[in-house]
Amino acid sequence: MLFKRLIRNKLAVLGALLLLFLITVALLAPWVATHNPLKINIKERLQPPSQAHFFGTDGYGRDLFSRVVYGAAIALRVGFLSIVVAMSAGIILGLISGYYRGWIDAIIMRIMDAILSFPIILLAIGIMAVLGAGFANLMIALGLVYTPRFARLVRSSVLSIREKEYIEAARVTGCSDFTILFVHILPNCWAPVIIQATISFGYAILWEAALSFLGLGAPPPSPSWGSLLADGKEVLTRAPWMTYFPGLAIAMAVLALNLFGDGLRDVLDPRIKE
């Protein structure tokens, strides 16, 4: 039934299709890519798009199309794992905060507020500056940045659910706190969490690209879309194609997730009735 309503929203369907397309390309990268993305070929450097190289080549003669394709895999993987980190931390903190209340709630929420009031890019840069560059650190940084959003969502769901009678019943029949939290309360919070996860996934891809662009994310020669744009910046006038395609890819990925996330929100959030 939900599925039917989702289908009705054309933009959401578009988003879902784009997403599926990207995931397929990413998963099938070794077969979709025409060349080895890391292979250097100085003779063919800075070639405009052609039949041999769909997107042209970069300053080292590497095929840009293949690099963008592998970049999709990186973007999706890094974005996804960042959100998984944020979700896990956020859900646990939200559950604890909302269920136990009191001073632990106050402390956790204060910290979450502090993180939230910081501009994302500065927070991420700050964390990366301390941890150092690299994908793992990037996922930790982005995970940390997005944790508060999940924590807040889960906490407010918990606050309203914990008053319900079946929770009281579970407590009276001797269920452990752990059981109550994970078996009874958590399954009822999933809707806003899924919506937030989809939308944050899009932003995570965006920020990963931004950080890699600044040199704080992907280690070279990894073909993260952001790094590709950084490469493109160096030869902006001579090889503008190096800038067009990675950017379009980022925009497409983020667009897909935003459209799909919006569609999910329209369907799952009963408050928005227009």
Add this chain to the structure above:
Amino acid sequence: MKTYVIKRLLQMIPVLLLIAVIVFFLLRLIPGDPAAIYVGANAEPGVVESIRREMGLDQPIYIQFFIWLSRVMQGDFGTSIVYNTDVVSIILQRLPVTLILGFLSMMLALLLAVPAGILAAANQNSYKDYLFTLLAVLGISIPGFWLALMLVIFFSVKLGWFPATGFVSPFEDFLRGMQYLVLPCVSQALLACAIIARMTRSTMLEVLRQEFITTARGKGLPRIWVVGKHALKNAFAPTLTVIGFQLGNILGGAVITETIFSLPGIGQLIFNAIGQRDYPIIQGCILLVSFGFVLINLIVDLLYSYFDPRIVYEG
């Protein structure tokens, strides 16, 4: 009202203290001798020793913190490793650029976003509304730094309308100054514009559903008055929070924009400092920036109570 202001100001103090503590420990998290890190690799041997004594590294950690804190409160943020001048003057020199950039970007964003959001809400589900939604979603999906690069390709290189890099202060030469700022501001403003526009639309939609809007119409007030006065003031309060947050993002995004357009602001300063391991600058900038955001949040909160008088009384 006054008590509310004082209360919020007092609430700021523990936050500022917490930030100071974090910044203080940042330096000590990095493996190695804090004094050596602070002074940099090229310093003479005697300097490291004297710094070590100044920082009180042989003292217990809380004394070190107080030494550091009292220095900071007196405006002594140390000396830059790279520039060999005191951090405060470097920051002050570069701050105006970032502030001008941020301010103009936000103005641009608001000028587009708020009217667009109101229009979309007032014409819900019309073709104007769908166009709005499409543009807004594109706005949040297109990376600002990619837009910056594309703008440079088209408007600087191909058309030659605007310069790609450099900065002239609009206060010195307004027209030339603005020329250097157009492309950076547009690319900075994009994300904030789209987000604020969507927020304006959705809050307006909610407000327009309220009973008091019917009452206002029932008084025979013209539609513009009902939407522009009655609805807007109520919609502004929650939108304000988003605007504050986006201002923060714009200022944060200055790092990328200033790097792309070679604007001599704080963003470029921080970025270079990280690469060069210029810790006094890093520390000083983080402190400054954090304080700035606490201030922005405070102002947003205070303005909020103007738009929604109920807040003051509910504490």
Add this chain to the structure above:
Amino acid sequence: MEPLLAVRDLRTQFFTLNGVIRAVDGVSFELAPGETLGLVGESGCGKSVTALSIMRILPEPAGRITGGSIHFRGQDLAVLPERKMEKIRGNKIAMVYQEPMTALNPAFTVGDQIGEVFRFHLEMGKREAIQKAAELLQQVGIPSPASRVKDYPHQLSGGMRQRVVIAMAIACNPEILIADEPVTALDVTIQAQILDLILNLRSRLGMSLILISHDLGVVANMVKRVIVMYAGRIVESAGVEEIFRSPLHPYTRGLFQSIPRIGRRVETLPEIPGSVPNLLNLPKGCKFVNRCGEGMDRCSKEEPDLFPAGKGRFSRCWNQEK
């Protein structure tokens, strides 16, 4: 004598995703100057929508007047351009609403909101308007009006807010005051005060009054004539004394029977069996037939007209056709 307001065959519909709701389906009545009229019925019968239609403040774009006419001072309000309608609303015809807690804008002072009416309809300056607002507050019985004028709505109780709404409505001495369930959301003790206030203002200013309520008791002391509505139509129309003494239409009788009365002992409160038909899918024939005890064969096939039942009385029932 020319009626002040003449509603003829008014039809108002709501266009929703699920279908078209015929909220008001052929309503006609007249209002003379200075006359008081009660509009009675259960929730959803179309009485509020009738009022909103007269004022032309239906929720757009879902709600629209789709037929009929509303004649007021020689103009048909149903088709009047919005600009001209704005001059009439709040000025010649004004309305008091059901929910005082949400009827006022929380972001502006009470004085500002009342003052708006003066500023727009009487072209007063801001300061003068707020002064006049203070005078109005006194007229509607709010103590210390000079300081209250600067208060925000959340600083006032429900009863006081309703007085403010009333003040806004009578500010320009309207010819018609429509009160839509003005006391339903208030404490019983306050209800009488507000109703008294409305009565006093009405007689002092000489307005016509349309009082809408589901509560027959509220209507009893306030109006001279009563119209009973059901499923978007008028089912009975009579003088207030007549209708209380001898209600004709089965629905009206059912309404009266279900009022609990002091001194009358009953085991269970009688209620009208069944429920209001789905407005998206109205049955053919009389709309009340599935709940009526006196239904004939004809009732489920044909909808009865409003048949006359004495001087100025009408009832929409086949049993009345004699």
